[in-house]
Amino acid sequence: MIGIGGLGHIALQFLNAWGCRVTAFTSSEDKKKEALAMGAHDTLDTRSPGALKAVASRFDLILSTVNAQLDWNAYLTALRSKSRLHFLGVTLDPLNFNVFSLISGQYSVSGSPVGSPATITAMLDFAARHRIEPIVELFEFAQVNHAVSHLASGKARYRVVLAQPGLL
């Protein structure tokens, strides 16, 4: 699981509840401890060049929720043969892996959008059963500029929500 933000912190909880062994890749030292509390079993530093070498051929699935270009060839080497790199996060630039890596590892690369209404209903039932909840920070509408700069600073934990004063 790469990127522990709005999507990523929920994904950690779902994967744990599904019984997966989950590794959280994060660029934030602070988030490592938080990721472990949310269901990750291990953490890795997305900014450390050596981190992926230590987990070569380890994962059955890598989910990316980052909105940045990373070294995807390096992430492919962390997959077991015939496994999958799946994108939820949107990188604006084209992906930068080479086809030879895909062929030699027999990897799949895929992406998916938000689910259908039926899938979302099943997802909410699952979330209720396993007590999966988003962690949010509430701001009044009048604080919108502060809320946006808080988000931009990377300090948001984990969703910033604007609310009517009466709801805070």
Ligand SMILES: NC(=O)c1ccc[n+]([C@@H]2O[C@H](COP(=O)([O-])OP(=O)(O)OC[C@H]3O[C@@H](n4cnc5c(N)ncnc54)[C@H](OP(=O)(O)O)[C@@H]3O)[C@@H](O)[C@H]2O)c1
């Ligand atoms: N597929 C879909 O249906 C769908 C639905 C909603 C959103 N999205 C997309 O999913 C992406 C994530 O959305 P979000 O709301 O979760 O965003 P977010 O809260 O900003 O989280 C993105 C995370 O990516 C990591 N990241 C950001 N820049 C990075 C960099 N340069 N290097 C390494 N890691 C970096 C950070 O995690 P760490 O701090 O842990 O490193 C950050 O918390 C966006 O691109 C969004 O458009 C897709």
